[in-house]
Amino acid sequence: MIEVNKLTKRYPGRTAIDQISFEVGKGEIVGFLGPNGAGKSTTLRILTCYLSATSGSAKVAGHDIFRESIEVRRRVGYMPESVPLYTDMRVSEYILFRARLKGLRGQDVKRNSEEVMDVCGLKEVGRSMIGTLSKGFRQRVGLADALINKPDLLILDEPTSGLDPNQIRQVRDLITQLGEKHTILISTHILPEVEMTCGRVIIIDGGHIKASDTPQNLVRRLRASGNVRVELQAPPDKARDALKRLPGVKDAVLLETRQDWYTLEVTTESNTDVREDIHALVLRRKWPLRELYRKAASLEDAFVNLTQTPTAD
């Protein structure tokens, strides 16, 4: 559905994206994840033919984005980052206008408009001025616009930014629901969003692609340096030394003291689970233990890990 090949975009004085390549297959929901200024919006704007690239090429829905831009635009539903809308139009009026502008004719204009307004929960505000809508509703109007001509591909730039938690959940559910029928590329810097909705994540930072994998695989790769927490009753120095001597343990530090209970954090090497060894150790030493807990690495850790290493690769 999307094939990006060594795409580069230079603004005067800065390179926003640098030779990025990736693919999105039909039916996938892909999260485009990166901190602010990573180049997400720039990439999406190029793919939707709003900007041109400095070099490189891309095909969207089977058409070259530079040579057949009208064909591409016919097949893509795009919601820009700030959800720009004509504030002095009514919701239904705007949706009808966009439907016609995107080439729908006759019966389809009305039918599709009603359908998307239904799907996006806009029925009740159909007659409201867009300028008076809350952010959540504006977001839905943008989404309805993106859906109006039943596009093969949906490109959504930070669809949940600026929403409250309830609205975020609603939009996320809507996206999951849409994912059953559409290919979706969604950019975000919010992690749970990706974890919950996307089958694959492309992590971008500083205009470079850092990773492209399923959220699960990204996390698994990161198990590398897991963390285990132990709360026990023992002379803290002795406990620390004993823990450090266990195979696979890189470090152990005292975190907290609560009366005579000590909490230690144990850093382990890649893909080793030292919980059984710790259990054996405390049994041997007869140290009372009341917590043994392995902190699962999250996508957040993966994200931080991949985007905070100061241009290591």
Place this chain on the structure above:
Amino acid sequence: MRPFFILFLKELRAFFLSPLAYVVMALFMFMNGWFLARFVEALRVQASQHSLLYLMFEPGWFWMGYFFLFPLLTMRLFAEERKLGTLETLFTAPVRTSQVVLGKYFATLTLYLIVLAPVILYFLLFQAITGETAAFTPGSLLGTTLALVLIGMFNTAIGCFASSLTSNQLIAAMLAFVGVLIHYFLGFLQYFGAGTSSLLAEKLSYFSTVEHMRAYSDGLIDSRPIVYYVSFSAVILVLTHHVLEHRKWKV
């Protein structure tokens, strides 16, 4: 072609849904109605060798209001879209930039004609009510109308261009006003230092809106101003197109 009509209609609709439309129309009608009444009065008091049309459109009163018209009609065209960010939704829809430019241009031109229509109507009304035939000839009224359409085409294009340059409607309006005025006064340059270079003066007179208007309101329909206004409007619209496509340029 279809996107052109859809954008054309949207633009017209937007204008008539805004209060600005009615303020502009009312002011323009009132001002010119008043001017006309003054000139009729003047003619009644003292005979003149000029026609009523000539008096109305000779440099002066009419043009003062006239030049405010274009900035007001065109300032929001692209500036508002830029401000709202809707240029992005507009140009990611399957429409060509040329269709957008022409849709907006012709919608504004149509508005201009709607605003202008009452002024022409005044003359017809005057004619019908008074039954006077001496006030002006049909040919001169036709010429005047044609000249106003041509000048309007050009000035609307200037306004479009100005609006495409900025996201601030006020700046767009001022740019348009300055553009329209500079063009108008270009026509007066020929009077300065006339005689020193009559060739230059002659060349400058080709740009002179005043000259064009004078000839046309005498019923002399010259083809040169037609070519001049139409081709220059086209050039300015092409420039507007380039400004809007500028975001796609490779740097």
